[in-house]
Amino acid sequence: xxxxxxxxxxxxxxxxxxxxxxxxxxxxxxxxxxxxxxxxxxxxxxxxxxxxxxxxxxxxxxxxxxxxxxxxxxxxxxxxxxxxxxxxxxxxxxxxxxxxxxxxxxxxxxxxxxxxxxxxxxxxxxxxxxxxxxxxxxxxxxxxxxxxxxxxxxxxxxxxxxxxxxxxxxxxxxxxxxxxxxxxxxxxxxxxxxxxxxxxxxxxxxxxxxxxxxxxxxxxxxxxxxxxxxxxxxxxxxxxxxxxxxxxxxx
Numbered sequence: 547x548x549x550x551x552x553x554x555x556x557x558x559x560x561x562x563x564x565x566x567x568x569x570x571x572x573x574x575x576x577x578x579x580x581x582x583x584x585x586x587x588x589x590x591x592x593x594x595x596x597x598x599x600x601x602x603x604x605x606x607x608x609x610x611x612x613x614x615x616x617x618x619x620x621x622x623x624x625x626x627x628x629x630x631x632x633x634x635x636x637x638x639x640x641x642x643x644x645x646x647x648x649x650x651x652x653x654x655x656x657x658x659x660x661x662x663x664x665x666x667x668x669x670x671x672x673x674x675x676x677x678x679x680x681x682x683x684x685x686x687x688x689x690x691x692x693x694x695x696x697x698x699x700x701x702x703x704x705x706x707x708x709x710x711x712x713x714x715x716x717x718x719x720x721x722x723x724x725x726x727x728x729x730x731x732x733x734x735x736x737x738x739x740x741x742x743x744x745x746x747x748x749x750x751x752x753x754x755x756x757x758x759x760x761x762x763x764x765x766x767x768x769x770x771x772x773x774x775x776x777x778x779x780x781x782x783x784x785x786x787x788x789x790x791x792x793x794x795x796x797x
Contacts, residue, residue: 703738
């Protein structure tokens with residue numbers, strides 16, 4: 547009977563082989579993950595704009611998990627989740643780190659394209675623009691006014707929780723239980739304000755489309771870089787490494 551390391555390693559190798567043998571299919575699955583997450587962003591941020599204060603924050607957190615649920619149930623490639631699953635065969639000495647880096651880059655680009663496109667399209671539709679404008683301005687200005695260390699730690703914590711949700715999706719067999727576990731874990735990273743590099747692209751895309759030059763975007767590249775590096779560490783080190791040793795040491 548296989549343990550968790552073997553199970554996750556098999557999943558990681560399957561993703562690697564798909565990228566190697568069918569790169570277009572893998573890239574499309576990455577774009578689809580961005581689109582699915584974008585749908586959750588549209589719902590969540592619209593609710594956040596409609597509801598004020600604490601109620602709005604809870605609504606955003608309670609609904610954002612729809613995106614990760616769709617990715618897991620419908621089958622797509624999320625960069626942050628792959629930081630957990632595809633690092634396992636590296637720890638297990640079945641792949642090398644240099645083997646999976648191109649896969650991470652491809653997945654990251656696909657995710658960014660998917661979520662940026664659908665979120666920009668939402669703004670271009672003109673739907674809810676009046677209520678979204680002040681909300682997006684407040685949220686984006688807060689995100690772009692950051693302390694580098696704090697942002698980095700929030701990004702690490704974010705993907706630790708996101709990859710817990712991905713891990714739950716692997717471990718839990720019942721679909722209803724799996725769904726609620728994913729929703730609750732995603733709420734656990736959204737509500738405290740942790741930083742997810744792909745999800746952030748959604749709100750930044752909305753802001754760039756709706757607010758354009760009325761916001762100072764100069765800190766955006768650094769924000770994306772720091773949050774991406776933090777997300778990588780949260781999934782591939784903070785969660786994956788102890789999981790690897792727990793099951794490798796298990797007799």
